[in-house]
Amino acid sequence: xEEVKLMKGNEAxxxxxxxxxxxxxxxxxxxxQSEVIEYLMAEEPHKRTGMVxxxxxxxxxxxxxxxxxxxxxxxxxxSSSSPGFSLKQEGISYMAGAxxxxxxxxxxxxxxxxxxxxxxxxxxxxxxxxGGHGDYNLIVLAPATVQEMADFIELAFKLxxxxxNPAVILSDGVIGQMMEKVVLPPxxxxxxxxxxxxxxxxxxxxxxxxxxxxxxxxxxELVPERQEAHNHHLQAKYKKxxxxxxxxxxxxxxxxxxxxxxxxxxxxxxxxxxQLARAKGIKVGLLRPITLWPYPSEAINKLAxxxxxxxxxxxxxxxxxxxxxxxxxxKVKTEHYGRFGGMVHSPDEVLDALETKIIGGQ
Amino acid sequence: MTEEIIIAGxxxxxxxxxxxxxxxxGIMEDKEVSWMPSYGPEMRGGTANVTVIISDERINSxxxxxxxxxxxxxxxxxxxxxxxxKSGGLLLYDPxxxxxxxxxxxxxxxxxxxxxxxxxxxxxxxxxxxVLGAFLKLKPIVRMxxxxxxxxxxxxxxxxxxxxxxxxAIKVGMEKLIEVQTV
Numbered sequence: 001x002e003e004v005k006l007m008k009g010n011e012a013x014x015x016x017x018x019x020x021x022x023x024x025x026x027x028x029x030x031x032x033q034s035e036v037i038e039y040l041m042a043e044e045p046h047k048r049t050g051m052v053x054x055x056x057x058x059x060x061x062x063x064x065x066x067x068x069x070x071x072x073x074x075x076x077x078x079s080s081s082s083p084g085f086s087l088k089q090e091g092i093s094y095m096a097g098a099x100x101x102x103x104x105x106x107x108x109x110x111x112x113x114x115x116x117x118x119x120x121x122x123x124x125x126x127x128x129x130x131g132g133h134g135d136y137n138l139i140v141l142a143p144a145t146v147q148e149m150a151d152f153i154e155l156a157f158k159l160x161x162x163x164x165n166p167a168v169i170l171s172d173g174v175i176g177q178m179m180e181k182v183v184l185p186p187x188x189x190x191x192x193x194x195x196x197x198x199x200x201x202x203x204x205x206x207x208x209x210x211x212x213x214x215x216x217x218x219x220x221e222l223v224p225e226r227q228e229a230h231n232h233h234l235q236a237k238y239k240k241x242x243x244x245x246x247x248x249x250x251x252x253x254x255x256x257x258x259x260x261x262x263x264x265x266x267x268x269x270x271x272x273x274x275q276l277a278r279a280k281g282i283k284v285g286l287l288r289p290i291t292l293w294p295y296p297s298e299a300i301n302k303l304a305x306x307x308x309x310x311x312x313x314x315x316x317x318x319x320x321x322x323x324x325x326x327x328x329x330x331k332v333k334t335e336h337y338g339r340f341g342g343m344v345h346s347p348d349e350v351l352d353a354l355e356t357k358i359i360g361g362q
Numbered sequence: 363m364t365e366e367i368i369i370a371g372x373x374x375x376x377x378x379x380x381x382x383x384x385x386x387x388g389i390m391e392d393k394e395v396s397w398m399p400s401y402g403p404e405m406r407g408g409t410a411n412v413t414v415i416i417s418d419e420r421i422n423s424x425x426x427x428x429x430x431x432x433x434x435x436x437x438x439x440x441x442x443x444x445x446x447x448k449s450g451g452l453l454l455y456d457p458x459x460x461x462x463x464x465x466x467x468x469x470x471x472x473x474x475x476x477x478x479x480x481x482x483x484x485x486x487x488x489x490x491x492x493v494l495g496a497f498l499k500l501k502p503i504v505r506m507x508x509x510x511x512x513x514x515x516x517x518x519x520x521x522x523x524x525x526x527x528x529x530x531a532i533k534v535g536m537e538k539l540i541e542v543q544t545v
Binding site (some may be wrong): 003004031032117173174177178179180181263268269271272273275344345346347348349 | 384387389394395396397398399401414421422423424425426427428515516
């Protein structure tokens with residue numbers, strides 16, 4: 001029988017990590033994601049699977065511990081919230097350059113600066129467009145339920161190892177703090193070095209073996225020709241990810257006159273807006289990107305042919321709306337709505353915005 | 363069936379745990395549930411609230427501005443949430459410490475003297491269960507045996523000996539409910 005539990009999103013992340021056979025978690029507490037490390041510390045996974053859980057002295061230390069463990073081919077993760085994620089940027093850029101797989105969970109809170117501990121989606125630019133230096137992309141998954149907080153751990157690791165690239169689970173204070181039903185995955189064994197080699201190729205620094213060159217993990221290449229070639233290699237990899245890994249879902253789009261585009265908790269709120277709108281006879285649909293990078297641009301472009309207007313809903317002053325506008329490419333009116341700074345829009349407020357900004361504005 | 367509930371009061375009154383017990387009870391009946399707490403600065407010594415949704419269908423927004431039921435346990439929460447009850451909905455409150463009683467004419471209003479009854483039982487800790495009992499009398503959305511299972515799930519094992527006392531408190535709440543107005 002499957003195991004149904006009532007859990008916070010943050011707790012689901014922690015339990016799913018243990019069950020995914022993660023080798024190590026390095027983190028530093030920050031609201032609203034502290035339950036991740038609290039749960040892991042209380043659960044003592046070293047007794048269950050041998051998984052290491054360590055509270056580092058800072059976010060910087062944590063991300064560099066992740067770098068070290070990932071360089072050894074270990075399944076390793078960290079988690080934080082916005083200000084802490086900013087601190088991790090250098091390490092993340094280094095890992096993108098050195099092509100190291102890892103999973104980073106960001107439970108976003110309102111900013112800028114220390115901001116507030118309330119939910120926000122204002123770190124879209126930072127996470128999706130870079131944040132650190134250099135031409136790199138992170139695989140970004142945006143869960144909308146506690147169930148997905150659990151499910152995306154395994155998925156994020158799968159993608160991270162498949163492409164040797166850091167993957168981010170971009171959540172927010174709503175999904176991190178709320179409790180819902182969650183069905184947990186079965187316990188997986190942690191992998192031995194030999195199994196990692198077999199599954200993902202022998203690139204990690206696991207000690208030089210007979211019959212192969214030594215493996216070197218670095219993000220430094222001072223010869224510009226070689227650095228350019230490395231960048232070409234990265235870009236080719238990003239192209240492959242874009243071709244193969246776009247994920248999204250649609251609700252009520254079949255007959256929709258208007259389209260909402262939203263991710264994470266805003267997508268949940270928009271589903272309620274659709275109910276309210278349809279009760280008033282307004283045919284609204286929703287496209288919810290599940291991967292924020294790579295982005296479902298083509299799907300949005302196709303829907304733009306069929307609808308009279310698009311409203312992007314995010315808890316920010318308007319960030320993802322730029323990607324929606326690029327996808328729509330001027331075909332149809334595209335506006336942004338969102339509360340921010342820690343405020344969460346209600347389904348009714350989204351409906352009001354749709355009526356005034358899109359329907360009334362035609 | 364979908365029941366959208368806000369429970370609001372002071373931190374320490376058992377607001378969040380009351381919501382948690384309701385959510386667990388919902389799971390025991392194979393319903394969909396969501397539990398969204400306030401976790402901001404107000405939790406540090408001020409007001410606390412939790413939105414609980416119990417439904418036969420998949421729950422979309424965990425964040426709401428309008429509720430079928432508001433369970434209100436202090437004046438600040440009354441000021442904030444009386445207006446958020448849907449027309450025809452339910453407002454259940456403990457009059458202890460309430461100066462400005464609800465004035466809306468389009469909603470059902472009930473009182474439960476939770477604090478006073480808990481004092482009579484000589485256990486302030488059963489306060490939230492008395493209020494929960496009053497709510498379940500008005501809206502029996504979950505069965506009593508499932509509430510007890512929910513209680514068991516949400517209490518750590520070392521507190522399981524307190525379950526009979528909590529069950530008693532739920533019954534007291536069911537009996538001591540006072541009708542103010544119905545629409």
